[in-house]
Amino acid sequence: MTEPGDLTAGPVGSSRERSSAAIALDDHYAAHNYSPLPVVAASAEGAWITDVEGRRYLDCLAAYSAVNFGHRNAEVIATAHAQLDTVTLVSRAFHSDRLGPFCAALADLCGKDMVLPMNSGAEAVESGIKVARKWGTDVKGVKEPNNSNIIVAHNNFHGRTTTIISFSDDETARRGFGPYTPGFRAVPFGDVDAMAAAIDENTVAVLLEPIQGEAGIIVPADDYLPRVRALCTERNVLMIADEIQAGLARTGRTFACDHWGVVPDVYLLGKALGGGVVALSAVVANRDVLGVLHPGEHGSTFGGNPLAAAIGTTVVSMLQRGEYQARSAELGERLHARLRGLVGHGVLAVRGMGLWAGVDVDPRIGTGKLVSLRLAARGVLVKDTHGSTLRFAPPIVITEEEIDWAVDQFAAVLTDALASRTTATV
Numbered sequence: 001m002t003e004p005g006d007l008t009a010g011p012v013g014s015s016r017e018r019s020s021a022a023i024a025l026d027d028h029y030a031a032h033n034y035s036p037l038p039v040v041a042a043s044a045e046g047a048w049i050t051d052v053e054g055r056r057y058l059d060c061l062a063a064y065s066a067v068n069f070g071h072r073n074a075e076v077i078a079t080a081h082a083q084l085d086t087v088t089l090v091s092r093a094f095h096s097d098r099l100g101p102f103c104a105a106l107a108d109l110c111g112k113d114m115v116l117p118m119n120s121g122a123e124a125v126e127s128g129i130k131v132a133r134k135w136g137t138d139v140k141g142v143k144e145p146n147n148s149n150i151i152v153a154h155n156n157f158h159g160r161t162t163t164i165i166s167f168s169d170d171e172t173a174r175r176g177f178g179p180y181t182p183g184f185r186a187v188p189f190g191d192v193d194a195m196a197a198a199i200d201e202n203t204v205a206v207l208l209e210p211i212q213g214e215a216g217i218i219v220p221a222d223d224y225l226p227r228v229r230a231l232c233t234e235r236n237v238l239m240i241a242d243e244i245q246a247g248l249a250r251t252g253r254t255f256a257c258d259h260w261g262v263v264p265d266v267y268l269l270g271k272a273l274g275g276g277v278v279a280l281s282a283v284v285a286n287r288d289v290l291g292v293l294h295p296g297e298h299g300s301t302f303g304g305n306p307l308a309a310a311i312g313t314t315v316v317s318m319l320q321r322g323e324y325q326a327r328s329a330e331l332g333e334r335l336h337a338r339l340r341g342l343v344g345h346g347v348l349a350v351r352g353m354g355l356w357a358g359v360d361v362d363p364r365i366g367t368g369k370l371v372s373l374r375l376a377a378r379g380v381l382v383k384d385t386h387g388s389t390l391r392f393a394p395p396i397v398i399t400e401e402e403i404d405w406a407v408d409q410f411a412a413v414l415t416d417a418l419a420s421r422t423t424a425t426v
């Protein structure tokens with residue numbers, strides 16, 4: 001049996017020398033804030049990654065949904081090349097001929113008035129928090145602006161900055177990083193009554209992932225988001241949807257909120273917005289919300305740079321066509337049906353929507369990390385989250401045959417693990 005960290009399967013006799021050297025260099029010089037699988041990517045195309053030894057892997061993580069449109073998507077790469085030959089960065093001290101078209105296109109996609117472009121997802125969340133607080137002060141007129149609060153959900157994941165980890169339940173993400181930013185109240189995800197009870201006159205916003213990704217792809221009950229929407233309207237509180245991982249075609253719709261006909265006041269977008277090429281995130285809202293920002297109150301040197309804006313415009317035009325959303329919905333049904341077929345054969349539960357599946361593996365088989373290692377040895381890359389949950393989120397360009405092949409590999413890993421358990425207990 002392959003041991004954790006001993007990724008020896010793959011073509012017989014294949015060498016691991018280059019991988020080992022690359023990993024050793026990473027280990028020595030790169031901060032150890034991740035625990036990656038021992039796969040060293042050298043190139044990628046579509047749904048496939050090739051490592052430094054020439055082994056190919058089907059990517060079923062898609063860089064946490066940042067590569068929704070496939071590695072090196074031809075339209076995105078063509079835009080990037082063209083923009084690299086013109087202008088890449090001027091900072092927001094000047095205008096560029098790329099920013100306006102990008103903001104107009106993204107605002108239109110979201111059905112909103114304005115866009116605040118940033119870079120990482122966490123920056124979009126931070127910016128959304130700032131905008132909500134300023135809206136509370138300037139528009140809502142909260143009595144104690146320095147004591148305002150934002151309602152969040154337990155088991156949320158919104159990024160890694162100091163403020164964001166301040167309202168995380170994940171002790172590994174928090175421990176040792178205090179003091180924490182005040183002003184957040186956590187209620188159980190799915191519990192509207194608890195949310196209603198937590199809102200008071202100083203509440204400026206509710207901040208939620210419509211489907212909780214890192215928590216294990218937790219899909220709420222059908223009445224949850226519509227009731228949150230109604231509650232936010234009734235209590236004059238902004239509804240902020242963090243669609244950074246769930247949005248932009250991942251679940252089979254442009255936004256996860258679309259599944260329930262819900263339109264939040266503020267969309268937070270990132271990851272796939274940059275087409276898998278650049279870090280591009282955004283806060284998108286109407287003028288009565290984003291209009292609270294004035295010169296000097298917020299910014300980022302790279303936010304909305306011409307290269308990112310050009311790529312973002314292409315990404316939005318791809319989403320306007322709707323084909324990625326349709327493909328994710330259609331292929332997602334196949335992925336879910338095939339994964340559900342493994343329930344009772346080493347899988348306890350399958351959740352999710354579109355090409356996004358959270359799979360609870362029977363913990364007796366091993367940790368999610370161990371199963372990920374065995375899958376990688378068979379040429380399929382997935383990521384574990386929370387103990388024994390695996391996340392399948394392939395680039396949306398994956399084919400039906402590739403989905404079948406990936407699930408076959410998963411089934412084989414489970415069968416092997418179950419067989420070795422039986423042998424061990426005889």
Ligand SMILES: Cc1ncc(COP(=O)(O)O)c(C=O)c1O
Nearest residue numbers: 120121122157158159242244245
């Ligand atoms: C829902 C959600 N919000 C925010 C983030 C943070 O994005 P980034 O890693 O680009 O800062 C993530 C990242 O996984 C996410 O899943």
